[in-house]
Amino acid sequence: MAAVTRRVLDNFLDADGRLTTVPRRRAKRLIVLDHIAQRFEPGRTYPEREVDAILSGFHPDHAALRRYLVDEDFLTRDANVYWRSGGTFDV
Numbered sequence: 001m002a003a004v005t006r007r008v009l010d011n012f013l014d015a016d017g018r019l020t021t022v023p024r025r026r027a028k029r030l031i032v033l034d035h036i037a038q039r040f041e042p043g044r045t046y047p048e049r050e051v052d053a054i055l056s057g058f059h060p061d062h063a064a065l066r067r068y069l070v071d072e073d074f075l076t077r078d079a080n081v082y083w084r085s086g087g088t089f090d091v
Contacts, residue, residue, distance in 0.1 A: 005031050019059040022068070030072060036065065037074040037087035048080045 055062035076085040
């Protein structure tokens with residue numbers, strides 16, 4: 001993991017991996033969103049309820065996180081079904 005990415009995550013995630021605050025600056029927010037997107041398995045679909053459950057583990061405002069992930073193309077939504085469509089992938 002790059003040093004910049006580690007620094008941003010250290011600044012915005014607590015020791016338990018929960019988001020302390022959503023970064024205002026887009027560049028930092030993208031790093032955090034990419035980290036969160038890693039919780040979604042590529043090629044799998046998720047009902048909205050399951051997406052919310054996963055995101056609630058990061059922050060109480062799971063709806064805002066969901067919106068950020070969709071708006072920034074980390075997740076795609078169709079008829080309340082979501083799938084991972086962006087972010088970094090381990091190969």
